[in-house]
Amino acid sequence: MEAQDESSDSNQLGSVGNYVLKSLLSGVGGSPSRVWRAEHRASGQTVALKQIQLSKLTRSLENCLDCEVKFLSSVNHPNIIRLLDVFKVEGSIFLILEFCAGGNLGTYIQNHGRVQECIAKRFMQQLAAGLLVLHSHLIIHRDLKPENILLSSSGNDPVLKIADFGLSRILQPHEFSETVCGSPLYMAPEILQFQRYNEKVDMWSIGAILFELLNGYPPFRGRTSVQLLQNMRNSTCLPFSQLVLAELDPDSVDLCSRLLSVSPDNRLSFDEFYQHNFLKVLKVER
Numbered sequence: 001m002e003a004q005d006e007s008s009d010s011n012q013l014g015s016v017g018n019y020v021l022k023s024l025l026s027g028v029g030g031s032p033s034r035v036w037r038a039e040h041r042a043s044g045q046t047v048a049l050k051q052i053q054l055s056k057l058t059r060s061l062e063n064c065l066d067c068e069v070k071f072l073s074s075v076n077h078p079n080i081i082r083l084l085d086v087f088k089v090e091g092s093i094f095l096i097l098e099f100c101a102g103g104n105l106g107t108y109i110q111n112h113g114r115v116q117e118c119i120a121k122r123f124m125q126q127l128a129a130g131l132l133v134l135h136s137h138l139i140i141h142r143d144l145k146p147e148n149i150l151l152s153s154s155g156n157d158p159v160l161k162i163a164d165f166g167l168s169r170i171l172q173p174h175e176f177s178e179t180v181c182g183s184p185l186y187m188a189p190e191i192l193q194f195q196r197y198n199e200k201v202d203m204w205s206i207g208a209i210l211f212e213l214l215n216g217y218p219p220f221r222g223r224t225s226v227q228l229l230q231n232m233r234n235s236t237c238l239p240f241s242q243l244v245l246a247e248l249d250p251d252s253v254d255l256c257s258r259l260l261s262v263s264p265d266n267r268l269s270f271d272e273f274y275q276h277n278f279l280k281v282l283k284v285e286r
Contacts (some may be wrong), residue, residue, distance in 0.1 A: 175198070176196035
């Protein structure tokens with residue numbers, strides 16, 4: 001049975017395969033995908049059910065979906081959303097994913113504001129561990145943002161999981177892509193300028209996420225993409241709050257600044273990011 005309209009009562013949303021739909025988590029309007037909270041009919045396990053309408057996919061998005069399914073089917077890592085099952089029903093493909101009760105990092109930042117530097121460090125260490133898996137598979141995500149980073153629980157020490165690989169693709173070393181995609185506030189300037197790009201676009205996005213964790217807001221804003229790009233290019237230094245900057249370790253400022261280099265040639269590579277002092281775990285830490 002296909003999912004009924006999301007305005008229906010949550011107990012009457014219907015079912016898909018062996019899963020009973022409980023509530024709509026995301027996806028409205030013309031989006032080709034929706035994500036539902038669902039329960040497995042027999043076991044009662046809560047999952048996230050992602051429905052993708054194949055008729056709404058361009059050839060490029062079909063390739064991204066193929067990349068997403070192949071990659072998630074091949075990995076099992078605590079910092080990457082786990083794919084449990086895949087099946088097709090009446091023109092849609094359904095991805096059954098682990099359910100993350102803590103919501104996403106965007107909501108976390110909205111609720112907590114800027115976080116302590118030690119928490120930002122722990123979150124970055126987890127993201128680095130997940131990105132290492134992507135890097136080893138030559139995958140670029142192309143839509144890293146707080147809303148696509150999920151939290152395993154709402155407790156004090158959640159596990160972060162990189163999610164939503166719907167724009168991901170394989171990019172060979174020394175290869176470039178030209179497809180414009182992503183979310184403007186976290187999109188690297190070379191994409192905004194319609195230039196070809198490589199895996200360093202993900203590094204820019206990680207820098208923007210780190211800045212937002214430390215400050216409570218994204219590093220660059222604008223009413224339009226053109227204004228956003230101008231603000232990036234005209235900035236001589238990152239717009240840290242002076243009150244925040246005074247409390248930060250120089251390593252966190254250095255990492256953020258080098259990730260948010262407008263020139264991709266000067267931006268940290270993944271290996272340089274992964275080996276940065278800010279991410280190193282000291283023996284005294286727990």
